[in-house]
Amino acid sequence: MGVAKYIKNEKDAIKEVIYQSGITVKPSYGPEDLERAGFSYEKDLGAPGEYPFTRSIHPQSYRSRAWTTRQYTGFGTPEETNERFKLMIANGQNGLNVAFDLPTQMGYDSDHPLAEGEVGRVGMAIDSLRDFEAAFKGIPLDRIGSGLTINAVATIMMAMYQAVAEKFGYSKNQISTTPQNDILKEMIGRGAWIFPVEHGVRLVGDSIEYAVKELPKSNPVSICGYHIRESGATPAQEIAYAFEIAKAYIENVTQRGIKPEDFVGRFSFNLNVYGNLWEQIAKFRAARKLWAKMLKEDYGVKDNKNLFLRGLFGGGGSGLTKEQPENNIMRGAYYALGAALSGAQTTALCSFDEAYTIPTPRSALLSLRTLEILMDEVGLRDTVDPLAGSYFVETLTLEMEKKILEEMKEVEKWGGMVKSISNGFVQRKVSRQAYEFEKGLQSGEYRKVGVVPVSEKGTAKDPGTEAAAVELHEYNEAWAEKSKANLKELRRTRNGKDVAETLKGLEKAAKTSENVMPHLVKCCHAYATVGEMAGVFRQVFGEWKEPDFY
Amino acid sequence: METKSKIRILIAKPGLDGHDKGAKVVALALRDAGMEVIYSGLHQTLDQIIQSAVQESVDVIGLSIMSGAHLPICQKLMAMMREKGLAHAKLTVGGVIPHQDIPKLKEIGVAAVFPGGTSFEDIINGINRLFE
Amino acid sequence: MLDIKDILAGNQNAGAGMIRLVEDRDPLAHELLKRLYPHAGRAFIIGITGSPGVGKSSLIDGLIAEFRGLNKRVAVIACDPSSPVTGGAILGDRLRMQRHAADEGVFIRSMASRGEKGGLSRAAKDAVLVLDAMGYPIIIIETAGAGQTEVDVADIAHSVGIVTIPGTGDGIQAIKAGILETGDVFIVNKSDRPDSEAAVFELNMMLGLRPPSKDVWKPLVLQTQALDGTGVRELARVFLSHFDFLRQEGRLEKKQIKMESRYFQSLVRDLALEKIMAALETSKGYQDAFKKIRLRGTDPVTAAESVMDTIRVLNNDTKYHC
The missing domain is CATH 3.40.50.300 (P-loop containing nucleotide triphosphate hydrolases)
Structure with missing residues (x-):
């Protein structure tokens, strides 16, 4: 039943419930539970908008503003993406969330042999500033902020974003960008890494330092517990690992003589809503509190605004099933309910067909409507943190906090996140759990509606395979042809001397501890390609070798 | 001498997609089913996959593909397998594979297709059946 | 079909195929190894x-x-x-x-x-x-x-x-x-x-x-x-x-001799053990000795020694005689 472990007696009544994070749930809760957990209103809760922010980072939360929704957009050529951007802005969206294709994410140009068949497939293909000029043409970059879903070469895209803004006449003080830029989570989960761990972290550090000094409105890093959870981490580990990753970045930047107070307020988080409803709510409440406490007590951060756990709580991809895909619409609604009850400021839902393909416009719209129903129809904006004071929810929040701290301690025992990833500790733990969970799902120990356990295959309980009624997004070969033609033209017409010189400057910086960002901006202005800039890093840093996972 | 053969399978992620949870859990399941699993790691070129399959003398190449590029990749790999003396080995593919593509993959010569959501048992049986 | 010439020419398919035979303890492996040995x-x-x-x-x-x-x-x-x-x-x-x-x-x-x-x-x-x-x-x-x-x-x-x-x-x-x-x-x-x-x-x-x-x-x-x-x-x-x-x-020659002799020794040891045991286990002396142990007529060590005494290694060939 569900993604928690339910142990039943012979009469099919539930005897014991154990959540994924390892917390056992009682049949009922009362004041004695709060007392036993040492609950204190002032210490653990406080008013919304007050330290430790368990309830909310804003005193009025959804009363003052409903959540922000961010749709992930970008496919094919920059020109097509530009049309989509403009349409979304016309529909009232005030932020873009840009998807890049895999060659761009991996630092290859569209004409690289490894890019074959992938150009424009899962996002837009960017080779040089020329493509950014097409993608952001006519977008008011002083008013519209852009999330850039890219990690290994986030520095390059951040620099290119500044370059395109400057090209269009905006100053770097006006623009706001949020690159994902979380290389450590790529090494745990999503796999779009290039350089060895320490060099990857150094690049993240460079971009944070640069943002602090040069890009006052940009948020240089978005830490993704999301993908770590998708890879098999428990909810407690999702938060624990995200915080340990944050600590690794903080450490890198403070070594440069910058105080945490000056940059941690620009960190944001991307966290998952998939799982047991109560466990999710407790997770977010505990996470908000722990983040604030950690920054205040361990890093001496004082300004309340810098203690906020900001970010996007949403998605829920691994909750979706391929079986009976329409069920995913309902699933998404309940995940969103969890996010709303947790006080998510920004959210986005996976579309019901995402187990098959990139969301179609129809399914993306359904997700958007689901979120609107919660905010505009059923009353989630009425009061802040409606579950506060619940014997169960408060006890669970305290227990979750304990679990998160335990998981953090384990990583620290290995010497922190950089070491834990280098030696494969986290990857091994997460992939083993993913395997055990998958086995449990197939044996019926865990349950997702529509997924038939192996033991029930072919019995009366098996509804059989229902043909999936989903439309599929088609790949267009013309995207690659166009990108390659543009690239050829660019290489012929740009000033080769400028390119060579700026790349040389980049190489020098990469080899020393000089910040690479100003050099990247120069390279972008000279129309150096993503592949050329990443190529310099590849040559100086080398490539990462994964540790084993079993 | 007593013969003690095992099914040897190369689990490989071709191309640039890095979503490797599926490949990893299937590798663990096949190991627990008594097979010898060689894991290639991420970001593999087709050349690397072919050479690894040759050197490891595998019976099966198991690809995990999430990017949607399964048709062109399988087509190309099948041709390379024939050319590089791997005609005896079987090609299987798993990942995000739409139903309507399964017949097309079979036509190309893919021995078995395991779309996301296929149970471990079905994958293990499906591979064992290739050698009955 | 594996061709020894391909292996010697360094063909990876042939070499890998050969290693697979070796690994699977395929009866063919021994024949081929014999022919490869002079080239190693x-x-x-x-x-x-x-x-x-x-x-x-x-x-x-x-x-x-x-x-x-x-x-x-x-x-x-x-x-x-x-x-x-x-x-x-x-x-x-x-x-x-x-x-x-x-x-x-x-x-x-x-x-x-x-x-x-x-x-x-x-x-x-x-x-x-x-x-x-x-x-x-x-x-x-x-x-x-x-x-x-x-x-x-x-x-x-x-x-x-x-x-x-x-x-x-x-x-x-x-x-x-x-x-x-x-x-x-x-x-x-x-x-x-x-x-x-x-x-x-x-x-x-x-x-x-x-x-x-x-x-x-x-x-x-x-x-x-x-x-x-x-x-x-x-x-x-x-x-x-x-x-x-x-x-x-x-020095290499000396080392080689040492390595080969050790390997040869271990091979012979394994083979000898296998063959002697196969012969012994079916011999009357072995069965009798075990019966005696079961009836507490003798202790296992004495019985094992008595069985070993039945072995005679013939000098003119390497047959085991029980």
Whole structure:
């Protein structure tokens, strides 16, 4: 039943419930539970908008503003993406969330042999500033902020974003960008890494330092517990690992003589809503509190605004099933309910067909409507943190906090996140759990509606395979042809001397501890390609070798 | 001498997609089913996959593909397998594979297709059946 | 069909197919090995051993790059244990060497122990023979340091590198006297760790206890960081200079004789045991002796000795007579 472990007696009544994070749930809760957990209103809760922010980072939360929704957009050529951007802005969206294709994410140009068949497939293909000029043409970059879903070469895209803004006449003080830029989570989960761990972290550090000094409105890093959870981490580990990753970045930047107070307020988080409803709510409440406490007590951060756990709580991809895909619409609604009850400021839902393909416009719209129903129809904006004071929810929040701290301690025992990833500790733990969970799902120990356990295959309980009624997004070969033609033209017409010189400057910086960002901006202005800039890093840093996972 | 053969399978992620949870859990399941699993790691070129399959003398190449590029990749790999003396080995593919593509993959010569959501048992049986 | 000529010509498909036969204990393997044997004996064989997690595969990855830089072809046999429960295995050593996968001058083969005790299987030894016959001038064997593995690898490799890491329970402490004697190069990997110098010092101390001799290679202790390649070039150089050392004054020949005699001895021992047991178990003396034990008419040791007394080894041939 569900993604928690339910142990039943012979009469099919539930005897014991154990959540994924390892917390056992009682049949009922009362004041004695709060007392036993040492609950204190002032210490653990406080008013919304007050330290430790368990309830909310804003005193009025959804009363003052409903959540922000961010749709992930970008496919094919920059020109097509530009049309989509403009349409979304016309529909009232005030932020873009840009998807890049895999060659761009991996630092290859569209004409690289490894890019074959992938150009424009899962996002837009960017080779040089020329493509950014097409993608952001006519977008008011002083008013519209852009999330850039890219990690290994986030520095390059951040620099290119500044370059395109400057090209269009905006100053770097006006623009706001949020690159994902979380290389450590790529090494745990999503796999779009290039350089060895320490060099990857150094690049993240460079971009944070640069943002602090040069890009006052940009948020240089978005830490993704999301993908770590998708890879098999428990909810407690999702938060624990995200915080340990944050600590690794903080450490890198403070070594440069910058105080945490000056940059941690620009960190944001991307966290998952998939799982047991109560466990999710407790997770977010505990996470908000722990983040604030950690920054205040361990890093001496004082300004309340810098203690906020900001970010996007949403998605829920691994909750979706391929079986009976329409069920995913309902699933998404309940995940969103969890996010709303947790006080998510920004959210986005996976579309019901995402187990098959990139969301179609129809399914993306359904997700958007689901979120609107919660905010505009059923009353989630009425009061802040409606579950506060619940014997169960408060006890669970305290227990979750304990679990998160335990998981953090384990990583620290290995010497922190950089070491834990280098030696494969986290990857091994997460992939083993993913395997055990998958086995449990197939044996019926865990349950997702529509997924038939192996033991029930072919019995009366098996509804059989229902043909999936989903439309599929088609790949267009013309995207690659166009990108390659543009690239050829660019290489012929740009000033080769400028390119060579700026790349040389980049190489020098990469080899020393000089910040690479100003050099990247120069390279972008000279129309150096993503592949050329990443190529310099590849040559100086080398490539990462994964540790084993079993 | 007593013969003690095992099914040897190369689990490989071709191309640039890095979503490797599926490949990893299937590798663990096949190991627990008594097979010898060689894991290639991420970001593999087709050349690397072919050479690894040759050197490891595998019976099966198991690809995990999430990017949607399964048709062109399988087509190309099948041709390379024939050319590089791997005609005896079987090609299987798993990942995000739409139903309507399964017949097309079979036509190309893919021995078995395991779309996301296929149970471990079905994958293990499906591979064992290739050698009955 | 496997053609011996293809194997000798270095064809990877043929070589890999042959190794598969060896590994599967295919009856055909023995026939082919017989014919390959005269063509082997040219390669320089390096053994790399150490506990799991010390970075052996990454070091070998670096060594491959170094040897390739010297334009030498390299073959690697990476041994991992099979699961004792299911017999399956994940063979992941190759993961860290995969950048060499498409290099025609490199051959990497993973092998599972398939129930053999002591880490290195006979199949691994035979696989080395195949690679040798294929003409690889350098063959590296990787094996985890469980049980007696380190001793086994010294019977196959001309030069044995023992890898350790500083400051861990299973690091320097794991190097015990017996293993210390089989190592030609000691590698303190992950030398960026704080107590690396201490590990080197300790190892040098332990090695200093070996009696000095001008005919014997003096083992070296090296520091490396496999992940960024620090010290790997030096390591490759040391292995090659060990090989040069062996090639002088007939040392290689002597070493070869020692290795071959040990291997021959172990083969004969296994075969003898197998054959004698097969003959004994069906003999009347054995059955009678066991009956006596069951009836408490004698004790097992006396009974076993009485059975052994029934064996006569005939001098003119090697038949066993019971």
